[in-house]
Amino acid sequence: MLSGLTLDQMRTFVTVVESGSFRSGAARLSRVQSAVSHSIANLELELGVALFDRSGHRPILTSEGQALLANVRDILLRVDAMRARALSIGDGVELELSLTVDTLFPIATIGAALAEMRIEYPTVSIRLAVEPLGGPIASLMEKRSALAIVVGEDFRDPRIALEAITSIEQVAVVSPGHPLALRPHGDIVGLPDLADHLQIVLSDPTSLSEGRSFGVLSPQTCRVGSQDTKHAMILAGLGWGRLPTWQVERDISDGRLRRLLANALGRNGQLASEAYVAHRLDKPLGPAAQAFRRALLRGLSR
Incomplete structure (x- = not known):
């Protein structure tokens, strides 16, 4: 003994x-x-x-x-x-920081902010999810997360506090071998042209978008569950779609993807959406969540 x-x-x-x-x-x-x-x-x-x-x-x-x-x-x-x-x-420090991030937001930026938070609060565990469309807002409403990063204006709720932090740019892209990429250089792609080809779109894992459609311009769609899958399908030449600039700028510069000049998808096929830090009004941010928010804002300002 x-x-x-x-x-x-x-x-x-x-x-x-x-x-x-x-x-x-x-x-x-x-x-x-x-x-x-x-x-x-x-x-x-x-x-x-x-x-x-x-x-x-x-x-x-x-x-x-x-x-x-x-x-x-x-x-x-x-x-x-x-x-x-x-x-x-x-001292009121959270045992765990639960965070859901919109799939359009650069996850490396989130990782850097979390690492900085952990220096200040090394005992706090992290639970991180990446979800598209209504996922981040739903995670707050269902109390699966204390904090969320939301991109765009499509999902709002009066019980959710939003703080604008940056903008996320998306561009319409297609693989170099796709018929839409073989048009004359500088040719503007019209809505009928887009509708003739398969569009790769994200599926909403929640019921918040039921009966609604966001950015779907073609009757032919391939619905996928993650941004990485969407990226891979467009690279493979299956169809066209919009992806965040941070995800595809290397593909564009290296010639693996081509931008679509389609004004129906934003000026020159480019669209900027606001990104927000979000939390429930009845659940103020704890010390670790506040430290993460500060670190995230510092990272975005660099």
């Missing part, structure tokens, strides 16, 4: 190892050497092994002591993490 083990004994053991001797360990702990020796002896008695070889001038870790040192350090690390979390709870 190890019921007599104490955290103090384990901390004393680690301190002696790190300081190199019982005397130095006692000085670091502001104790007399006999108290340190007694604590180590009790720890050895509880464990049933000798942690130090005391036959020489300085105590040397035995093989058993070397093996158990890693376990002791791991225990102390977990205890310190638990203590830090308990202090955070007492």
Whole structure:
């Protein structure tokens, strides 16, 4: 039975190892050497092994002591993490930051802001989802997330507070081998031309868009569940669609995608939508969520 083990004994053991001797360990702990020796002896008695070889001038870790040192350090690390979390709870810090991000928003920007938040609040866990269309708003209404990043004006609710943070630009694109890309350079693509070809569009995972259609101009559609799938299908030449500039600018510059000059899709096939940080009015942002928001705004201003 190890019921007599104490955290103090384990901390004393680690301190002696790190300081190199019982005397130095006692000085670091502001104790007399006999108290340190007694604590180590009790720890050895509880464990049933000798942690130090005391036959020489300085105590040397035995093989058993070397093996158990890693376990002791791991225990102390977990205890310190638990203590830090308990202090955070007492200060009102969230145990977890739950966040749903619109698929049109650059996820790398979110990652950088979350990493910055974790420096300030290292004990806060993160639950991150990426969803299209009504997903971010629905996550707030269903209390699946405390915070959301919303793009566009299509989904509003009076119970949701919105703060505009940046704009997201989308461009109409198609693969170089697609018939729409083979038109004369600078030729404006009309609505009838777009309607003659398959459009790749996102499906809404929620019921918020039931009976509504957003940006669908062709009767021929391929509905997909994620932005990455939409991107892949357009690259494959299956059809045309709008994608955020941050996702396709390299494809365009390298010739893997061509922009469509279609005024029906925005001036020169380009459309900008506002992006917002959103949360429920009845659920004010906690300290970690506020830290994430500040980090996100700093990142967007650079």
